[in-house]
Amino acid sequence: xxxxxxxxxxxxxxxxxxxxxxxxxxxxxxxxxxxxxxxxxxxxxxxxxxxxxxxxxxxxxxxxxxxxxxxxxxxxxxxxxxxxxxxxxxxxxxxxxxxxxxxxxxxxxxxxxxxxxxxxxxxxxxxxxxxxxxxxxxxxxxxxxxxxxxxxxxxxxxxxxxxxxxxxxxxxxxxxxxxxxxxxxxxxxxxxxxxxxxxxxxxxxxxxxxxx
Numbered sequence: 001x002x003x004x005x006x007x008x009x010x011x012x013x014x015x016x017x018x019x020x021x022x023x024x025x026x027x028x029x030x031x032x033x034x035x036x037x038x039x040x041x042x043x044x045x046x047x048x049x050x051x052x053x054x055x056x057x058x059x060x061x062x063x064x065x066x067x068x069x070x071x072x073x074x075x076x077x078x079x080x081x082x083x084x085x086x087x088x089x090x091x092x093x094x095x096x097x098x099x100x101x102x103x104x105x106x107x108x109x110x111x112x113x114x115x116x117x118x119x120x121x122x123x124x125x126x127x128x129x130x131x132x133x134x135x136x137x138x139x140x141x142x143x144x145x146x147x148x149x150x151x152x153x154x155x156x157x158x159x160x161x162x163x164x165x166x167x168x169x170x171x172x173x174x175x176x177x178x179x180x181x182x183x184x185x186x187x188x189x190x191x192x193x194x195x196x197x198x199x200x201x202x203x204x205x206x207x208x209x210x211x212x
Contacts, residue, residue: 004108010147012069012090018144020108021062023177030113030137034174046101047166048184055168057103059177062146064105067195068095069150075194083156091194092150098182098189107131107148107165107178109141131165134176148180153203154196161198162186 004022013019025031043056060066073088084091098104109129114136129141129149141149154161161183168179180197182189189195 008063010063010069012071016143017149019063020144020146022106023108023111023139024144025111030111032134032176035169035176037172037174039169039171039174043169046103047164047168047181048101054176055166056171057168057179058171059173060103060105060179062106062108064147066095066098066104067147068093069147084152085156086152090150091152091196092147093194094189094191096191098195100182100186100188101184102182103168104163104180104182104195105148106146107139107141107180109139109145109149110143111137111139114138131178133178134167139178151180152194152196153199155198157194158196161196162189162193163195163197165197 004020004024009019039056042051043053044051045055045057047055049055069090070093071088072084072086072091075091075093109131111133114132127140127142129145131139131141133139151163163186164181164183166179166181167176169176180195
């Protein structure tokens with residue numbers, strides 16, 4: 001088993017999905033050279049600044065003790081709420097209060113080049129677990145990934161997302177990762193609340209769900 005994968009899975013982890021502590025690149029030669037560490041103090045410590053430089057942060061411990069995967073059918077507040085975009089599937093919930101601008105966990109998966117996208121992917125019919133990454137790549141958490149693959153879109157549940165996906169540079173390795181951050185303007189995500197992002201209107205348009 002790869003050092004990037006894990007033997008002890010988080011509770012409710014699907015048996016058909018491999019848990020990844022870090023990204024795996026396919027092919028392995030695709031992995032870019034890391035930044036030289038230590039980095040200059042010009043780099044911010046979170047993405048909510050006007051700086052064009054990527055933020056620098058320490059990798060969160062994985063699996064994360066800050067989150068929990070839950071079946072939406074078992075969430076009392078959703079028992080009568082049928083407009084949740086993922087109901088009756090799963091969601092990711094905070095296990096403690098998470099302050100504004102906190103790096104919660106990493107989004108991991110299989111990283112490939114966008115140059116190698118299939119026709120289906122280019123037409124928006126590829127994996128629902130895929131994120132653009134570092135301009136030239138994408139991360140797919142469909143078959144391999146972390147708890148972040150369970151983060152749902154906020155539409156139909158919240159008025160605004162309480163978290164975002166944003167890249168950062170690991171303080172120790174100099175490697176670029178994809179992080180999940182508590183959104184600026186959100187005082188905190190309270191314990192027990194679902195962590196939600198915006199997938200973007202294009203995600204829903206490509207799937208024929210959003211017309212405006």
